[in-house]
Amino acid sequence: MKARTRAAATLLTPFFVLFTAVMLIPIGYAVWLSLFTEQQSGLGFGGSETVFTGLGNYTAALGDRVFRDGFLVLLGYCVIYIPLMVGGALALALLLDSALARAKRFFQLALFLPHAVPGIIAAMIWLYLYTPGLSPVVSAMHSGGIGFDFFSPGGALPSIVNIALWEWLGYNMVIFYAALQAIDRSVLEAATVDGASGRRIAFSIKLPLIRASVLMVVLFTIIGSLQLFTEPLILNTGSGSAVSSSWTPNMYAYTAAFSRNDFGLAAAASVLLALTAALLSFVVTRLSGRKDAHA
């Protein structure tokens, strides 16, 4: 028995050593750093010294309108993005799974392909596609009478949502499709024999059976949304877009660290973001768990 426990320990050690080094320690260090700040004196040309400030960075971040607005942006983003993503992926998966679809392998592959494109490149491609004068899309829209400006404040959210949808719809569709394919065919046959239409089968039978996948996708989509950084960064640095340098909390932390050189503030912002993610994940898993219990 002892040999087995030792073997288990050996097999688990590499992972947990790295896990501690790469996840636990940085979080701890971030919390530690967030308690300090740099102070200068005089006109500030004599360098600075590190000073303990307790919750000072946290009050600074939470008191900063720009940081709070970042969370509002995330809220708006999730409200628009998550239904579109989950609904869209489900719709595509159901369409693919229906008996009427042809060339399923081709569709599956073609729809998944954007996911093979690194996020940064996807964002750059869409940046060019949003730019008037460069983009066939914008020209077509203008000649069709739609004067939508992707770089305006009103266009910021839709433009980012679009890029994220493009990148992840195929991926989530494949997850749903795999789950749908795993449904026992006899259940579906019974329903068809009973006279249920394709649409009824889809909504009343297939969907409930893949609940677990849907919840997993919702959870991961929320977590991913909270970390929004790459796509807004490209729009911020690449154009006169209304996306500011601190548009999301992640960007706020990044700007605090690398533009303002305020690492204490950046650490505090990161910790606050991580806490929000943990809280949301907890809530979502609890809610779904409770639903399971009632079902």
Next chain:
Amino acid sequence: MNRSWSRTTLSIAGAVTALAVVTACGGSGDDSADGGTGTAAKPVTITFWGWAKGTKEVVDAFNASHKNIRVKFEETPSGNAGGYAKISNAIKAGNAPDLVSVEYPQLPEYVSQGGFQDIGKYFTEESRKKFLPQAVEQTTLGGKTWAVPFDAAPQAFFYRKDLFAKYDIAVPKTWDEFKAAAEKVEKADSKARIGTFFPDDPTTFEAMVWQAGAQWFKAEGDTWKVNTTDAATTKVADYWQGLIKGGLVRTDASFSPAWTNSLKTGGTIGYLGASWGGGVLGGTLPEQSGKWAVAPIPTWDGKPASGMLGGTTFAVPKNSEKAAAAVEFATWMTTTEDGIKARISSGTSSAFPAALSLRPAAKKAFDTKFYGGQDIYQVFEDGGSAIAQGWTWGPSMGTTNTTLKDQFGKLAGGGTTVPDAVKAAHDATVAELSKRGLKVEG
């Protein structure tokens, strides 16, 4: 054959040895703790980060003509596009180069973080006299010298002289005339505009308020007096808000695809830039050679006046132990004819040196074919002497400019106004300085 070969070899070996002995003896013996400025036998290698046009040619020229110092050049993204973050990271990690490019606005922030070292020992009073006083003013902070100025960047107005002639527009001398000209351009061609307000480049706006006589930062004793909403700034902010609201200027980001595209298609026929913009335009629009001209920037009262739009200096990060060599290289770049010639002959630079004596050499080296042979350096010269004195960059330009940039980004959709953006920048600046523990008034 063997004998002649070995004889030749011997004589070569002998010559080389003799040469080595001679140069070794002739080298300097500076034994300062910082490694000194090297010798031909034992050259000092310094690393240099920069992004200004023509830098590679300058470095090559220096390395070819100097045996005691070798410069390793690494081209970095331009400051605001990541270059500054790279410098800050390197300083923090302790592996910064020996010399960096840093523009005037960003210099005080680095100094206040203790990122650079005082180079007064090497960049002496004697050398400083060679430069434009406004430039030296901005590199002397807290009584110490922190950087070697490279260029003065007076403002200038670049315009399509062929289209101005076609639409029958006189070159504006005042801002009122500029506004009238803007309206005329739009009437002549509904797709054309006289210029652009860059939402991503606060320094263009700052040059405008500088020209109007604003003073955002004043150091009094050990207190910073901050006021970005003074009368001069308000006048400039209201003026540009009017132009933007009236759709008389574009609001594309500087050097963006949209901006370049509009220049190529005649959608934008003017560019309110600085001396260094001359070479950039030539590089971006080679097919429009001969169609552009340069005029002094419009002013409020018709008399010459200008701010400085950017402008580069060279500073030594604090951990470098080769400050002497670094400053020698920097001084060579900024005060010698060879230095300036190498840069400008590269074809993409139209740098206007802060060192007064270099102006003729710079002018001579610049190929003005793109501007139809016009003496654009004379325009720069007039602008340079009209740069308003007394402007100070505060130690928080990172925060100030980021806020301005973020706010300006909302201008296009009517999400904010220029005056409101400036006020937001004011508040953010005061908050930042207070957070750092500095005494602020404003």
Next chain:
Amino acid sequence: MSTTTRKNPWLSKAAVNGALLLAVLYMLFPLVWLVTAATKDTGSLLSGDTFSFKGFDLSKNLSDIASYGDGVYFRWYGNSLLYAGVGAAVCSLICVAAGYAFDKYEFRGKEKLFGLVLLGVLVPTTALALPMYLLASKLGVVNTYWSVLIPVLVNPFGVYLARVFSAGYIPGEALEAARIDGAGELRTFFSIGLPMMMPGFVTVFLFQFTAIWNNFFLPLVMLSDRKLFPLSLGLYSWNTNTHSEPSFYPLVVTGSLLAVIPLIVAFVSLQRHWKAGLTAGSVK
């Protein structure tokens, strides 16, 4: 008795396939644009004639990419292959070992430990990158290959997947048989367990490879020496140069195309595996 739908079956079929086709058009159109844009020179790219072949100069774009910065693009490619290839391989081994251990062994606090792993899945990795940078900065390992390689070796979701695969692919009897034959535990893992769950290993490897290849925030924060950049960061740095040097635009576009092709090829040819992985993750 079965109900026949009154609707024309062909119409429904057209609707379903039509909708799917529209979705495919949306997905593929930017990639088609990328292909045509990569063939253009700066002038034509910036004048917006996108779907024509005006200004065709693919060979110049390719040679510019190869020569710029002394071939730094190839260096970036190599770096990406290093980070993603070596990183994913080592990470998969670590994940598979841990997943196997969780699945096949019993010990005190096992499920609590596994709960910790699951918690790790929920932590936003970008929220970790900055603290990791600050820590690495303190330790002086910033701007090195290790600063990017070490963090990517950790993949809690991979451990979860590996546990699922281990349960599915390795019957307990096989291990018992090995034990009776006198084989040590670790030997059993390497010579019997691992080969049996190879499909699972490949799946974890593929996922992690993609994740590392696409990783942007971590290298952005950790690296400032251009020679260490992965492709994503290198192309981004070129993109930021386009501001003052429009001639970088073709470099970015063509470089992006070249960066995307291998992944697309890999995904097309290895369809079986990633579909298996997504299945395992969703169904179990």
